[in-house]
Amino acid sequence: MSLNTPISDWSSQRIWVVGASSGIGLALVQSLVTLGARVAVSARRAEPLQALASASPQHVLALPLNMTENADWDRAWATLKATWQGVDWVVFCAADYTPVRAWELDRDRAAKLIDVNLTGTLRGVATVLPDFLAKGQGGIALVASVAGYMGLPKSLVYGPTKAALINFAESLYLDVKPKGLDVCIINPGFVATPLTAQNDFEMPALMTPEAAAAEIIQGLERGDYEIHFPKRFTRVLRLIRRLPDRLRLAVLARIAKNS
Numbered sequence: 001m002s003l004n005t006p007i008s009d010w011s012s013q014r015i016w017v018v019g020a021s022s023g024i025g026l027a028l029v030q031s032l033v034t035l036g037a038r039v040a041v042s043a044r045r046a047e048p049l050q051a052l053a054s055a056s057p058q059h060v061l062a063l064p065l066n067m068t069e070n071a072d073w074d075r076a077w078a079t080l081k082a083t084w085q086g087v088d089w090v091v092f093c094a095a096d097y098t099p100v101r102a103w104e105l106d107r108d109r110a111a112k113l114i115d116v117n118l119t120g121t122l123r124g125v126a127t128v129l130p131d132f133l134a135k136g137q138g139g140i141a142l143v144a145s146v147a148g149y150m151g152l153p154k155s156l157v158y159g160p161t162k163a164a165l166i167n168f169a170e171s172l173y174l175d176v177k178p179k180g181l182d183v184c185i186i187n188p189g190f191v192a193t194p195l196t197a198q199n200d201f202e203m204p205a206l207m208t209p210e211a212a213a214a215e216i217i218q219g220l221e222r223g224d225y226e227i228h229f230p231k232r233f234t235r236v237l238r239l240i241r242r243l244p245d246r247l248r249l250a251v252l253a254r255i256a257k258n259s
């Protein structure tokens with residue numbers, strides 16, 4: 001049995017993709033529009049959002065926002081409720097990433113990244129949740145990362161924000177599933193986007209944003225709780241995660257040495 005409500009007809013769906021101006025979010029929007037869904041698109045940069053809306057005015061609504069601003073969330077949600085009477089799913093895809101090793105840890109930069117990736121996402125969930133709960137309907141999809149599975153090299157600040165989202169999703173699911181809501185956690189491996197373009201190491205099993213979007217759509221259609229991909233990479237990491245400390249840390253130290 002599915003852990004979430006499977007989606008069989010995208011043309012009846014209203015999806016809000018936050019982090020839609022590039023990478024995985026942009027590819028997801030393009031696929032959803034092709035499938036006939038109505039998609040609200042958010043990010044800071046208005047131009048790419050407006051370009052999506054101009055290309056498909058019947059299907060796309062541009063709602064620029066900054067993850068760190070409560071007022072932006074309130075304004076965007078009020079517009080969505082007035083225009084589409086709400087949404088069926090929100091996909092929280094926005095994030096920032098900088099590779100950081102221990103000797104590069106900077107408290108202001110760390111706080112800023114946490115404010116976008118973690119606090120920003122919680123701001124967004126807190127914005128929509130009261131209406132979802134009142135209706136007894138609505139889905140929340142959180143894009144975390146395999147970097148949240150365990151402490152990977154160069155993920156000193158980014159990794160903990162994703163680990164926190166994985167934990168948050170589980171707590172949220174326990175609370176809201178009995179009230180009719182859906183919660184899904186999405187853990188991609190490496191995807192070729194502006195976010196990973198700054199990586200100076202060879203990324204194993206690197207995939208395209210379009211392939212990532214297809215995985216997300218299939219996972220939502222199945223009603224999966226966790227959507228992770230590509231499997232040939234994520235299965236290995238999930239195995240390493242389960243190793244005893246001594247073995248796991250030895251494997252991770254080897255990876256850190258080579259990256």
Ligand SMILES: NC(=O)c1ccc[n+]([C@@H]2O[C@H](COP(=O)([O-])OP(=O)(O)OC[C@H]3O[C@@H](n4cnc5c(N)ncnc54)[C@H](OP(=O)(O)O)[C@@H]3O)[C@@H](O)[C@H]2O)c1
Pocket residue numbers: 018019020021022023024025042043044045046065066067068092093094095096097116143144145146187188189190191192193194195196
């Ligand atoms: N690429 C990978 O290998 C990979 C792997 C695992 C997980 N992920 C996760 O997948 C998601 C998408 O990442 P991506 O690789 O597609 O990166 P990306 O192309 O850099 O996209 C990031 C998106 O987040 C938005 N964003 C960043 N800061 C924001 C802010 N303060 N307010 C509003 N929007 C903001 C960006 O738009 P603006 O700049 O216009 O605001 C952009 O639309 C992220 O959650 C990332 O952590 C990616």
